[in-house]
Amino acid sequence: MIPYVNEAEFFPSIPLSRALDRPVAEQDVLGDLVVASPPLPSRIAGGRPAGWMFADWEDYLLAPRSLHPYAGGPNANDPEIFHMAVRLHPAYRALRPPEWAEIAQRLARIAGLAPAGDEHACRWVALQVRPGRLDVIANLIREDGAWARQPYPLARTLMEECRSIEADLGLVPAQPHGGRPLSVQLPAQRPVLPRTVAEQSPPAVAAQLATVMCQLANETNGPIAAVRGLVEQAAHRLQELPHAYGPDAAHQLELIARRLYGIQQNLEATAADLPGAGQRAALTTHAPAAPRPAPARRSR
Incomplete structure (x- = not known):
């Protein structure tokens, strides 16, 4: 399992399109492609992620921008839309939706998006669109207006968590001990x-x-x-x-x-x-x- 952190963006349309591997329209319903997210507002599509359109997800991810004043990023003009993806090795078994959801929640927690027990964590969504790949998109502005604190170095932290996830889910390691690649x-x-x-x-x-x-x-x-x-x-x-x-x-x-x-x-x-x-x-x-x-x- 290999994590990859994309360059941050100012709008979620770019990472959402990248995750879907196609352009998206406001009326697109992401439906069952969404495998995990925090508790969602009930006022939008009855609070059911399966009924949310792309425009709903965009509004949801952009909402923290309206919090004033909110803390800026490490640099004053840093974009706040975070996008990371993980790719499974082709030899891994197919994962079930609950397993994808577990991976998304663990990566969101370790990346500083949703610390355990934090009621003011970031807004994020995880999509499983392409075979063996999971995309997590978030706003780094937390619900309390503060900027998320992410571990450093982020790439190594994500890699270590991926190794732990592989072990917990019984996935084949990238290089089995005593075996061939x-x-x-x-x-x-x-x-x-x-x-x-x-x-x-x-x-x-x-x-x-x-x-x-x-x-x-x-x-x-x-x-x-x-x-x-x-x-x-x-x-x-x-x-x-x-x-x-x-x-x-x-x-x-x-x-x-x-x-x-x-x-x-x-x-x-x-x-x-x-x-x-x-x-x-x-x-x-x-x-x-x-x-x-x-x-x-x-x-x-």
Whole structure:
């Protein structure tokens, strides 16, 4: 389980769109995608998160901004909308909604959004949209107008909590002791470029090449995903080392994993722009899984 903290924003529409992997409209009902949140005001959609539209969630997350005076962030003009995501390893078992809710509540607590027993904690919501991924979006302005106190370093604190969650839920560790890396379970088959045939139309050739690019970027069994998995596992192991060089080297590997994820996205985008997209859909044996963000640390 790998946590990732996105850059803070001034409006929740950006992280909500990022979590859904698509633009959102005010009338969009998030419904069962919401797996956890604090107690909600009963005046909106009967207090049931399943009935809230995007506009309701936006108003809910922005409401603390109206508290005057409220404490500013570490810097005077810091944006207050916080967004973190966690991604499970593809080899993990599928989690049930109550387990996703437990993960969200534990991460919200450890990140300083909802300390135990705090009646004036931050407003937040957790969505489970894409397979193996959880997004938590919050306003860092608390209900009492103060700015949330988050642990430092946040990235390491989240990583340690993720390791604890994995143990408590009985999930397979990123690198089982005495076992082979989990990426071995994701064999990477080398795609073969199709030969150009004179009788083939240009869109047909483009569709074949687009299929190859999608195979390269495939999150389930593509070669780039396999390499990225090994890099992430190495980062996990380095994080666990007590030596001073461990965290720095782990951070560098996390950045490498993020760049590999960017390559996957670029390949998919290039494939989508090629002619014959409809033919490519018919030629693809396994549709690529939804992209998942690779780990990185919040810049300071």
